[in-house]
Amino acid sequence: MSLTSTSQQFKANAHHALGDADLQAAMAHVPTGFVASRAAAIARLPEFEALRDSARDIKNHTLAHLDLYLEAYESKVLAAGGHVHFARTSDEANAIVLEICKSHGAKTVTKGKSMISEEIGLNAVLDANGIKPIETDLGEYIIQLRRETPSHIIAPAAHLTKDQVEADFRRVHVNLDAKRDLEEPQTLLAEARTIMRQNFLAADIGITGANFLIAETGTSIIVTNEGNGDLTQSLPKVHVVLAAIEKLVPTLEDAAQILRVLARSATGQDMSVYTTLSTGPRRADDPDGPEHYHVIILDNGRSSMLAGPFKDMLRCIRCGASMNHCPVYQSIGGHAYGWVYPGPMGAVLTPSFIGLDQSSDLPNASTFCGQCESVCPVRIPLPGLMRLWRERSFSRQLMPFAQRAALGFWVFFAKNPRLYRAATWAAMSALGFFARGRDNLNALPFLKAWTKSRDFPAPQGGTFQAQWAKRHKGPKS
Numbered sequence: 001m002s003l004t005s006t007s008q009q010f011k012a013n014a015h016h017a018l019g020d021a022d023l024q025a026a027m028a029h030v031p032t033g034f035v036a037s038r039a040a041a042i043a044r045l046p047e048f049e050a051l052r053d054s055a056r057d058i059k060n061h062t063l064a065h066l067d068l069y070l071e072a073y074e075s076k077v078l079a080a081g082g083h084v085h086f087a088r089t090s091d092e093a094n095a096i097v098l099e100i101c102k103s104h105g106a107k108t109v110t111k112g113k114s115m116i117s118e119e120i121g122l123n124a125v126l127d128a129n130g131i132k133p134i135e136t137d138l139g140e141y142i143i144q145l146r147r148e149t150p151s152h153i154i155a156p157a158a159h160l161t162k163d164q165v166e167a168d169f170r171r172v173h174v175n176l177d178a179k180r181d182l183e184e185p186q187t188l189l190a191e192a193r194t195i196m197r198q199n200f201l202a203a204d205i206g207i208t209g210a211n212f213l214i215a216e217t218g219t220s221i222i223v224t225n226e227g228n229g230d231l232t233q234s235l236p237k238v239h240v241v242l243a244a245i246e247k248l249v250p251t252l253e254d255a256a257q258i259l260r261v262l263a264r265s266a267t268g269q270d271m272s273v274y275t276t277l278s279t280g281p282r283r284a285d286d287p288d289g290p291e292h293y294h295v296i297i298l299d300n301g302r303s304s305m306l307a308g309p310f311k312d313m314l315r316c317i318r319c320g321a322s323m324n325h326c327p328v329y330q331s332i333g334g335h336a337y338g339w340v341y342p343g344p345m346g347a348v349l350t351p352s353f354i355g356l357d358q359s360s361d362l363p364n365a366s367t368f369c370g371q372c373e374s375v376c377p378v379r380i381p382l383p384g385l386m387r388l389w390r391e392r393s394f395s396r397q398l399m400p401f402a403q404r405a406a407l408g409f410w411v412f413f414a415k416n417p418r419l420y421r422a423a424t425w426a427a428m429s430a431l432g433f434f435a436r437g438r439d440n441l442n443a444l445p446f447l448k449a450w451t452k453s454r455d456f457p458a459p460q461g462g463t464f465q466a467q468w469a470k471r472h473k474g475p476k477s
């Protein structure tokens, strides 16, 4: 674990997030933005469901033969004049980046957005070694100014309002006219672009992530909407690609298939604005490009996942749809999850990477509404995987005693149908008493904390089992 985690304080983090007015204002845009755009994009593509199957199958096939595809990829990169480094841990990956920086005397590094660099805590390591990392994705640039981490895997500054960003620009860009007009978002964008152009030209090394590593050609592909990936990798003398083992796909055709579901699931675009391919350093007749090309492929616990029940999670293509559609993420944003990956995908990945002891609340941070699984473009069974973590948390006694006792109580009744029916009837009668004719209960004495901010529907008719029995019995003749 390279980044300090506050996943253990999830409940306190979530509580704080719910009371943060700026955060709540920013998060209100998620359903109207990402969610609505995805729905519209999918409505325009009748074969979307078939493409999801295809994307899932490509990822499953690659994971089943990952050793072969990693070898094939490595040999193609070497043949193109590049270097491939395999890193088992975050520390190894950071050490490799540092070694490359030192060997080129680098003082400044520009970075295209890379969640892997967040996972390994690269910026802190570069800073500590006198190398200045500069984020070039607009959202990443903004949170770097604020010394924050991303709150969303594709929209790192999703937790901020425009007014907060304007205040940050005025605080940091002190050499610009204090009276300049930054009212419109476009003016903020133009200001960031002007500053970023100077950074691109001054950088010694460019580091990008990768959406895909192509085994048949040794190519890495990065998608962006700002073109910052292109400038990061083509202007400096050295290009470093930082990616994890699950980014492999066999062919360019496979990547093209998955690209068709990626942008639609992520931002509701048919395609991202830039899809940039790089294969090795510049060749003799290339007009531009880096002189040196390195790929660092990170494991960091993924090989262990590959051999276990969380293998499906390695299909993730980091589109962000699961968090965009998650009612918990929509309410509290990404920082409350306390580590790099938020939302339902983080609730599965974080325990795998930093341990269940450090993150046992995360798999419980779900209503199990199933939205995440229903929108995942590679059909990852996220609720099932979270349930698996919950089971482990229960058997390792990581849940609070009251929660374990309540579950034990429920199991006892569930195993005794007559008692269960009697108990649910008694509970219904009690709830009916508290409802006193209202549709919702909002002040249950024994669920005060829960009902304080939620409505609890009052019982309508008999218990579920009684209504089921009545319906299937049919009217008496």
Ligand code: SF4
Binding pocket: 265, 315, 316, 317, 318, 319, 320, 321, 322, 323, 345, 372, 375, 376, 377, 378, 379, 380
């Ligand atoms: S789990 Fe699925 S929906 Fe969520 S980010 Fe990964 S690919 Fe996208």
